[in-house]
Amino acid sequence: MGSCTDPSDFNEFKKALIIEDALIPTWSTDDLGALQPDEKSLVNETAEISGAQFYEVLPLNAASKAADVLTNEVIDMVFCDSVSCGDCEDPSDGCLKAFGVTKAAGGSPGTPADVVFSLDKGATWMVYDVDSLGAAEDPNALACIGNYIVVVSNDSGSLHYALKTEFDGLTDPAFTEVTTGFAVGGAPNAIDSVGSKAFIVGDGGYIYSTPDPTGGVDVLDAGAATPVKLNAVDAISEDFAVAVGNDGGVVFTSDGASFAATTTSPVGVGVNLTTVGVVDENYWLVGTSNGRLYYTFNQGKSWTLKGFPGSGTGIVWDIAVATRSVIYLAHSTTAPAGRILRSFDGGYSWNVTPEGTAVLPANDHVAALAVCEFDANLVIGGGLADDATDGFIVVEQD
Numbered sequence: 135m136g137s138c139t140d141p142s143d144f145n146e147f148k149k150a151l152i153i154e155d156a157l158i159p160t161w162s163t164d165d166l167g168a169l170q171p172d173e174k175s176l177v178n179e180t181a182e183i184s185g186a187q188f189y190e191v192l193p194l195n196a197a198s199k200a201a202d203v204l205t206n207e208v209i210d211m212v213f214c215d216s217v218s219c220g221d222c223e224d225p226s227d228g229c230l231k232a233f234g235v236t237k238a239a240g241g242s243p244g245t246p247a248d249v250v251f252s253l254d255k256g257a258t259w260m261v262y263d264v265d266s267l268g269a270a271e272d273p274n275a276l277a278c279i280g281n282y283i284v285v286v287s288n289d290s291g292s293l294h295y296a297l298k299t300e301f302d303g304l305t306d307p308a309f310t311e312v313t314t315g316f317a318v319g320g321a322p323n324a325i326d327s328v329g330s331k332a333f334i335v336g337d338g339g340y341i342y343s344t345p346d347p348t349g350g351v352d353v354l355d356a357g358a359a360t361p362v363k364l365n366a367v368d369a370i371s372e373d374f375a376v377a378v379g380n381d382g383g384v385v386f387t388s389d390g391a392s393f394a395a396t397t398t399s400p401v402g403v404g405v406n407l408t409t410v411g412v413v414d415e416n417y418w419l420v421g422t423s424n425g426r427l428y429y430t431f432n433q434g435k436s437w438t439l440k441g442f443p444g445s446g447t448g449i450v451w452d453i454a455v456a457t458r459s460v461i462y463l464a465h466s467t468t469a470p471a472g473r474i475l476r477s478f479d480g481g482y483s484w485n486v487t488p489e490g491t492a493v494l495p496a497n498d499h500v501a502a503l504a505v506c507e508f509d510a511n512l513v514i515g516g517g518l519a520d521d522a523t524d525g526f527i528v529v530e531q532d
Contacts, residue, residue: 135147135148135149135150135151136148136149144478144479144483145478145483145485147191147193148192148193149190149191149192150190150191150192150478151188151189151190151191152187152188152189152190152191152457152459152460152478152510153183153185153187153188154185154186154187154188154457154458154459155185155186155187156183156184156185157183157184157185158181158182158183158184159182159184160181160182161179161180161181161182162179162180162181163177163178163179163180164176164177164178187457189457189510190510190511191459191460191478191510191511192511192532193488193489193532194476194487194488194489194511194513194530194531194532195488195492195530195531195532196487196488196492196493196494196495196528196529196530197495197528197529197530198495198526198527198528199252199256199257199258199259199527199528199529200250200252200259200261200525200527201519201524203250203259203260203261204236204250204259204261204519204524204525204526204527205236205239205248205524205525206236206237206238206239206247206248206524206525207236207237207501207517207518207524207525207526208234208235208236208250208501208502208516208517208518208525208526208527209235209236209237209272209273209274209275209501209502209516210234210235210273210274210275210276210501210502210516211232211233211234211502211503211504211514211515211516211527212232212233212234212276212277212278212504213229213231213232213233213504213505213506213514214231214232214233214278214283214298215228215229215230215231215232215506216228217508227508227509228506228507228508228509229255229506229508229509229512230252230253230254230255231251231252231253231301232251232252232255232256232504232514233249233250233251233276233278233283233301233504234249234250234251234276234502234504234514234516234527235247235248235249235250235264235273235275235276235285236248236249236250236273236525237272237273238267238268238269238270238271238272238273239269240269240270244269244270245263245269246263246264246265246267246268246269246271247263247264247267247271247272247273247285248261248262248263248264249261249262249263249264249276249283249285249296249301249307250525250527251301253301253302253303255512255529255531256512256514256527256529256531257529259527260301260303262301262306262307264285264294264309265308265309266294266309266310266311267285267287267289267290267294267309267311268289268290270289271287271289271290272287272288272289273285273286273287273294274286274287274288274322274323274324275322275323275324275325276325277325277326277327277332278298278327278329279295279327279329279330279331279332279344279345279346279347280329280330280345280346281297281298281299282295282296282297282298282347282348283295283296283297283298283301283307284325284327284332284347285309286322286323286324286325286334287321287322288321288322288323288336288337289321290311290313290321291313291316291318291321291322292311292312292313292316292322293311293312293316293322293325293334293344293347293350293351294309294310294311294312295309295310295312295347295348296308296309296310310348312347312348312349312350313350314349314350314351315342315344315350315351315352315353316336316342316350316351317338317340317353317356319337319338319340320336320337320338320339320340320342320353320356320357321336321337322334322335322336322340322342323335323336323337323363323364323365323366324336324364324365324366324367324377325367326367326368326369326375327369328369328370328371328372330345330372331343331344331345331369331372331390332344332345332347332369333354333367333369333375333377334351334367335364335365335366335367335377335379336363336364337363337364338356338357338361338363339355339356339357339358339359339360339361339362339363339364339379339383339385340353340355340356340357340364341353341354341355341359341364341367341377341385341393342354343390354387354391354392354393355385355392355393358393359385359393359394359395360379360383360384360385360395362379362380362381362383363379363380364377364378364379364383364385365378365379365380365406365407365408365409366378366379366407366408366409366410367410368410368411368412368418368453368455369412370412370414370415371390372390373387373388373389373390374386374387374388374390374412374415375387375390375412376410376412376418377393377410378407378408378409378410378420379406379407380406380407381401381402381403381404381405381406382399382400382401382402382403382405382406382407383395383399383407384396384399384400384407384410384420384434386433386434388415396430396433396434396435397434397435398434398435398436398437399434399437400420400422400428400430400437400439401422401426401428405422405423405424406422406423407420407421407422407423408421408422408423408449408450408451408452409421409450409451409452409453409464410453411453411454411455411461412455413455413458413461413480413481414458415433416430416431416432416433417429417430417431417480418430418433418434419440419453419461419481420453421449421450421451421452421453421463421465422449422450423449424446424449425444425445425446425447425448425449425450425465425467426439426445426446426450427439427440427441427442427445427450427453427463428440429481440481442463442465442475442484443475443484443485443486444465444467444473444486447467447468448465448466448467448468448470448499449465449466449499450463450464450465451464451465451466451472451499451500451501451502451517452464452500452501452502452503453503454503454504454505454513455505456505456506456507456510456513457507457510458480459477459478459479459480459510460476460477460478460510461476461477461480461481462474462475462476462477462503462505462513463475463476463477463484463503464499464500464501464502464503464515464517465500466498466499466500470498470499471496471497471498471499472494472497472498472499472500472515472517472518472526473486473487473494473500474486474487474494474500474503474513474515474528474530475487476489476513487513487530488530494528495526495528496519496520497517497518497519497520497526497528498517498518498519498520498522498526499517499518500515500516500517500526500528501516501517501518502515502516502517503515503516504516509531511531511532512529512530512531513529513530513531514527514528514529514530515527515528515530
């Protein structure tokens with residue numbers, strides 16, 4: 135929708151309406167009054183549309199946030215929220231509570247890494263130390279598992295958890311370190327949670343799971359599916375997850391317990407897979423260390439290179455699937471300059487955000503994206519500011 139726009143160009147609009155899994159259950163016409171070849175009669179067609187989801191997509195604006203509290207690079211971002219009417223927890227549209235984790239300060243004396251968080255959809259931010267990490271230990275990723283905020287660290291070879299309720303802006307959250315279950319040579323690099331269960335991947339192809347971070351982790355795969363360092367994991371259920379790593383390594387599980395390598399890989403030795411976005415059990419997207427994007431529609435039996443503005447330069451840092459149609463991509467050019475791109479058509483085409491005349495605040499790279507399943511027009515990016523030192527957070531919304 136929108137005046138002075140081309141309806142055949144799906145990437146140019148004032149507003150778009152997306153109906154997921156759309157069907158036309160009924161169709162009818164006016165009376166077909168023209169019976170002879172030389173007769174003409176206007177015939178109106180009427181159809182109903184039924185769909186599983188119905189939502190708007192709008193052009194985004196961008197604003198830099200948290201500059202007053204960030205001193206170190208942001209390396210991961212996530213929304214930890216659910217829709218609530220207020221009977222059991224604070225009222226929320228499901229997109230209010232966002233969390234990020236930064237690197238440690240370093241230096242002497244150094245300070246531990248920070249969790250930076252917002253309780254108002256990214257408008258304001260607060261920060262607290264991950265006090266169970268050492269001053270020289272960097273975290274790698276964070277997730278929400280049940281009632282806990284969980285940070286994993288390759289440097290410490292462990293996970294660190296704190297109660298989500300302690301992130302209220304008044305309490306100083308207390309983190310606890312747990313090493314139980316982590317193997318020597320399998321230190322964690324990434325984590326993804328479906329709420330009640332998390333998958334953790336690490337060095338040497340190690341893959342873990344946990345439904346309760348206070349009790350540690352269980353080894354699902356000790357490098358049998360792939361021996362390479364795994365860099366990212368994306369889960370869409372307790373049973374289905376895909377992990378990617380160095381030298382083109384791709385593994386997945388369909389039962390939540392056993393992992394297997396894909397039949398083929400999109401890249402070979404020397405190119406690392408940096409991120410993965412799982413749309414469904416067959417359709418996955420992966421990003422690479424040399425700035426390329428690939429997809430598969432058949433669980434990795436074959437792969438196709440997908441171009442996007444700036445493809446083939448820099449690094450693809452993150453892929454975040456908001457809906458089946460709306461997908462976000464964090465990419466940096468070799469300038470360096472971090473960008474966020476968005477697809478409205480399930481990854482078929484990509485547009486640099488924010489749309490229109492606005493520009494993304496200057497930064498060296500956007501390392502991580504947080505999207506909210508309840509609002510396709512909201513994405514929060516975290517990374518490195520354009521001074522190569524400070525952290526950077528940008529909130530894009532309509």
